[in-house]
Amino acid sequence: MKCNFDKHWGELRKHPKWRTTSTNSGSTKRTKLSGTKAYSSSTNNDTPTDTNDVVESLVRPQGIKAAKKNAKIKVVEEYKEIKVVAYRKLSLIDEFNKNQQKDLELKQQELDMKIIMADTNVMNETQRKIHASLLEQIAKRRS
Structure with missing residues (x-):
């Protein structure tokens, strides 16, 4: 009698x-030894196998x-890589912002020095009042 699944198995x-x-023609089978409760393996060469089905690799x-x-x-792994890249970008942006802040502080100091060193002899009365108020603002910032 032919099995219904022979077509599918084919x-x-x-x-x-x-x-x-396995590359040999038999199948391996483990059998329990009676007294020792250990297993031994034996090869059963009676089982036929199709040699066309054996693939070397x-x-x-x-x-x-x-x-x-x-x-x-x-x-x-991709998440960790993205996290590292994002952290690096944030650190670069932070460093850039710190450098920008330093540049702004240097420019403000240069402007303050120009105001402090300005010659008041050539100024009229309103310019002197403005100069005096600017000097007060500079003194407040520095203290």
Whole structure:
């Protein structure tokens, strides 16, 4: 009597997952020894195998669980790389902002020095009042 699944097996046996993994013609079987509770392996050469199905370099497809695990590992590694890059960008932006702040402070000091060193002899009365108020503002900032 022929099994209903012979047609399907005919297709599946060519698939790499179902090919024979051993290179010898027999199958290995573990048997329990009676007194020692140990296992021994013996080769059963009575089992016929199709020699056309034996592949020298067997590569089994990756299983679903392994694929998910590898995908998670890749996502975590990509996240870490993105995190490092983002941290580096933030540190560069922070450094740039500090440099900009230093430049602004230097420019303000130069302007303050120009105001302090200005010659009041050539100024009229309103210019002297403005100059005096600017000097007070500079004194407040520096103290």
